Amino acid sequence: xxxxxxxxxxxxxxxxxxxxxxxxxxxxxxxxxxxxxxxxxxxxxxxxxxxxxxxxxxxxxxxxxxxxxxxxxxxxxxxxxxxxxxxxxxxxxxxxxxxxxxxxxxxxxxxxxxxxxxxxxxxxxxxxxxxxxxxxxxxxxxxxxxxxxxxxxxxxxxxxxxxxxxxxxxxxxxxxxxxxxxxxxxxxxxxxxxxxxxxxxxxxxxxxxxxxxxxxxxxxxxxxxxxxxxxxxxxxxxxxxxxxxxxxxxxxx
Numbered sequence: 409x410x411x412x413x414x415x416x417x418x419x420x421x422x423x424x425x426x427x428x429x430x431x432x433x434x435x436x437x438x439x440x441x442x443x444x445x446x447x448x449x450x451x452x453x454x455x456x457x458x459x460x461x462x463x464x465x466x467x468x469x470x471x472x473x474x475x476x477x478x479x480x481x482x483x484x485x486x487x488x489x490x491x492x493x494x495x496x497x498x499x500x501x502x503x504x505x506x507x508x509x510x511x512x513x514x515x516x517x518x519x520x521x522x523x524x525x526x527x528x529x530x531x532x533x534x535x536x537x538x539x540x541x542x543x544x545x546x547x548x549x550x551x552x553x554x555x556x557x558x559x560x561x562x563x564x565x566x567x568x569x570x571x572x573x574x575x576x577x578x579x580x581x582x583x584x585x586x587x588x589x590x591x592x593x594x595x596x597x598x599x600x601x602x603x604x605x606x607x608x609x610x611x612x613x614x615x616x617x618x619x620x621x622x623x624x625x626x627x628x629x630x631x632x633x634x635x636x637x638x639x640x641x642x643x644x645x646x647x648x649x650x651x652x653x654x655x656x657x658x659x660x661x
Contacts (some may be wrong), residue, residue, distance in 0.1 A: 453613070462646075465608055466615060469608065470649065471623060487510075487520065487593035488509050493506075493577065495583040496641065501576045501577065503522060520545070526540065532625055540635050541557055542560060550637070553628070559624070561627040562630065570631070576638060600624060602660035604658065606621050607621070
């Protein structure tokens with residue numbers, strides 16, 4: 409499934425930073441989450457976006473199709489605290505990680521590159537979307553990508569996430585580091601114990617496939633006020649769910 413796909417995905421990740429600002433700067437077609445440049449039209453905006461429409465393993469999906477536990481990958485989390493470096497790439501608020509934080513997935517290390525947010529959630533469960541979703545993006549030495557996602561609900565305050573929301577840019581901007589703000593990814597994303605897993609894609613153009621997805625069953629708490637602030641900073645930025653097709657989706661144990 410992964411093969412040559414992962415090299416293209418890795419190159420795309422570096423170029424796009426999971427957003428569209430880099431494309432606009434390079435004179436490439438702009439894309440958005442609504443209107444003529446919205447998700448239904450992504451594949452028509454440029455030849456390199458064709459897989460957004462033609463791909464058979466696209467993300468996000470409705471995870472409710474997983475009705476029985478399946479074989480899950482073994483995940484060991486090795487995250488480290490670091491100063492907050494944050495940016496707005498024109499589509500999402502992203503936290504840059506460059507301190508050796510990683511996961512070990514089935515014995516293979518994947519370095520944590522960044523994590524970013526979507527409001528509302530991109531994945532759904534039996535048709536239900538959550539107020540927000542966070543994606544922790546990891547890359548192996550060979551260029552393979554693994555993403556740990558978690559839903560975010562409005563049930564309670566969350567100091568670790570609140571510190572990020574407080575510094576979230578509201579317009580597109582280059583990365584800025586706040587040396588006096590320490591974030592600890594391990595306090596934000598718990599080690600995966602109960603999660604859905606499947607093979608999918610980037611959820612933004614060019615929608616490259618070959619991504620290993622793990623989505624936590626238990627949502628992360630965050631106050632309604634902080635979710636609203638995050639949504640205001642980004643606007644609605646969730647791609648609609650795509651067909652599961654022939655893929656197997658492993659349910660939480």
